Amino acid sequence: MNPLLEALWYILPAYFANASPVIFKGKTPMDFGKKFKDGRRILGDGKTWRGFFGGLLAGTLVAVIQYYLTPNFYGSLAMALKLGFALSLGALLGDLIGSFIKRRVGMPRGYPAVGLDQWGFIITALLLAYPIKALSTGQVLFLLVVTPFIHWGANIFAYKMGWKSVPW
Amino acid sequence: MNPLLEALWYILPAYFANASPVIFKGKTPMDFGKKFKDGRRILGDGKTWRGFFGGLLAGTLVAVIQYYLTPNFYGSLAMALKLGFALSLGALLGDLIGSFIKRRVGMPRGYPAVGLDQWGFIITALLLAYPIKALSTGQVLFLLVVTPFIHWGANIFAYKMGWKSVPW
Numbered sequence: 001m002n003p004l005l006e007a008l009w010y011i012l013p014a015y016f017a018n019a020s021p022v023i024f025k026g027k028t029p030m031d032f033g034k035k036f037k038d039g040r041r042i043l044g045d046g047k048t049w050r051g052f053f054g055g056l057l058a059g060t061l062v063a064v065i066q067y068y069l070t071p072n073f074y075g076s077l078a079m080a081l082k083l084g085f086a087l088s089l090g091a092l093l094g095d096l097i098g099s100f101i102k103r104r105v106g107m108p109r110g111y112p113a114v115g116l117d118q119w120g121f122i123i124t125a126l127l128l129a130y131p132i133k134a135l136s137t138g139q140v141l142f143l144l145v146v147t148p149f150i151h152w153g154a155n156i157f158a159y160k161m162g163w164k165s166v167p168w
Numbered sequence: 169m170n171p172l173l174e175a176l177w178y179i180l181p182a183y184f185a186n187a188s189p190v191i192f193k194g195k196t197p198m199d200f201g202k203k204f205k206d207g208r209r210i211l212g213d214g215k216t217w218r219g220f221f222g223g224l225l226a227g228t229l230v231a232v233i234q235y236y237l238t239p240n241f242y243g244s245l246a247m248a249l250k251l252g253f254a255l256s257l258g259a260l261l262g263d264l265i266g267s268f269i270k271r272r273v274g275m276p277r278g279y280p281a282v283g284l285d286q287w288g289f290i291i292t293a294l295l296l297a298y299p300i301k302a303l304s305t306g307q308v309l310f311l312l313v314v315t316p317f318i319h320w321g322a323n324i325f326a327y328k329m330g331w332k333s334v335p336w
Contacts (some may be wrong), residue, residue, distance in 0.1 A: 101282060114269060115283025119291075123312045130309060137302045140309070144291045 001073070007139035008146075009073065010083075012066060014125035017059030017088035018095060019154055022163050024058075026050025030096070036103065043099045044109040052092055059088025079133070086129040094124030112168040118148035169241070175307035176314075177241065178251075180234060182293035185227030185256035186263060187322055190331050192226075194218025198264070204271065211267045212277040220260055227256025247301070254297040262292030280336040286316035 001009065026048030036042045063084020067074045074080035098120040102113055126140060135143070152168075159167035169177065194216030204210045231252020235242045242248035266288040270281050294308060303311070320336075327335035 098283075105280075105282060112273075113282045114273060115266075115281055115285065115287055117283065119283055119287045119312075123287075123309070127309050127313065130306065134305045137305050137308055138298065140305055141291070141295050141298060144287075144312075145295065 001070075003136065003139055004142050006073070007135055007143050009066065009070070010129075010133070010135060010139075011087065011122065011125065011143055011147075013059040013063045013084040014087040014091040014122060014129075015150065015154075016062045017055040017091040017125075018121045019158070020055045020058040021048070021051030021092075021095075022158055024048075024051045024054030026054070038104065040103050040106065042103065043096060044103055046109045047096055047099050052096075055092050056085070056088050059091065060084040063087070083129055083132050086132050087125045090125035090128030091121040093128070094121035097124065110166060117168070118151045119144065122147050169238075171304065171307055172310050174241070175303055175311050177234065177238070178297075178301070178303055178307075179255065179290065179293065179311055179315075181227040181231045181252040182255040182259040182290060182297075183318070183322075184230045185223040185259040185293075186289045187326070188223045188226040189216070189219030189260075189263075190326055192216075192219045192222030194222070206272065208271050208274065210271065211264060212271055214277045215264060215267050220264075223260050224253070224256050227259065228252040231255070251297055251300050254300050255293045258293035258296030259289040261296070262289035265292065278334060285336070286319045287312065290315050 028049050029043065029045050030047045030049055030052060031042035031044070033045075034042055060081060061084075063074075063080045064077070066084075067077055067080035074083065098113065098116050101116065102111065107113060122143060126135070126143070155164065156167050158164040196217050197211065197213050198215045198217055198220060199210035199212070201213075202210055228249060229252075231242075231248045232245070234252075235245055235248035242251065266281065266284050269284065270279065275281060290311060294303070294311070323332065324335050326332045
């Protein structure tokens with residue numbers, strides 16, 4: 001496989017984990033409506049338990065499907081599961097850290113943070129997956145460059161499909 | 169040298185290039201006051217020619233000083249100059265792209281873009297320096313994690329020193 005295609009194939013579970021809470025929605029917020037010491041919500045209503053576990057499941061499932069399509073890329077199903085889970089958990093944790101930061105600087109829910117929204121989740125995903133299977137430096141830099149464009153494209157698509165109320 | 173310290177040593181010219189326009193200031197904006205087709209400024213008054221060339225010079229000079237402190241790290245003065253120049257140019261281009269994006273989404277000059285301000289310049293710096301001397305994947309991930317904290321710390325320092333009017 002071409003190294004750049006390989007990088008996109010590698011990161012796919014993180015993209016799905018990051019995107020799927022839009023589909024799963026859910027009601028119970030992960031912060032249970034609690035406020036931080038600054039008087040603002042810890043994470044906000046946008047981060048739900050259902051979205052979190054749905055994202056984790058969706059991302060890991062994507063890796064399993066990928067394993068059956070390209071078994072050699074993963075080596076074993078256990079490896080695909082581990083990598084898919086780490087990438088999904090990393091993407092979701094990055095998104096939660098992003099929400100936490102956005103609330104601390106006073107941004108309302110769903111307000112776009114240019115840069116944080118596009119790079120935050122992928123950096124944490126790459127970080128958590130790194131001990132399991134690492135990309136090369138060039139592949140990491142490639143993903144950092146293309147992810148904002150893929151993120152924007154996916155959000156506009158989700159908006160046009162009526163899955164999101166705003167195009168970001 | 170420890171690989172993580174080595175990564176910080178490697179990126180130092182980019183940090184200096186990114187920070188120095190605060191010191192150099194300057195008057196003539198790089199967009200010459202021109203507006204983009206959306207009616208907003210192309211880059212804004214914050215990006216000046218003096219700041220750009222000052223940053224390029226400062227960053228490259230830092231690499232030269234680094235070469236005399238750790239000649240083995242660079243191998244040759246030519247290598248230090250090339251790497252310092254690429255890192256500085258990358259950091260400054262990333263900052264300009266960031267300003268362009270901020271103006272397009274309607275953010276005023278100096279308004280913080282969480283994520284873009286901290287990661288934009290370092291990704292372009294790493295990208296331009298990559299063909300000259302590349303870090304490992306682990307070193308790149310380390311820099312992506314620590315740079316926001318260093319960026320925030322440096323900005324608060326510059327604010328307390330009276331070099332900046334806002335602490336971001």
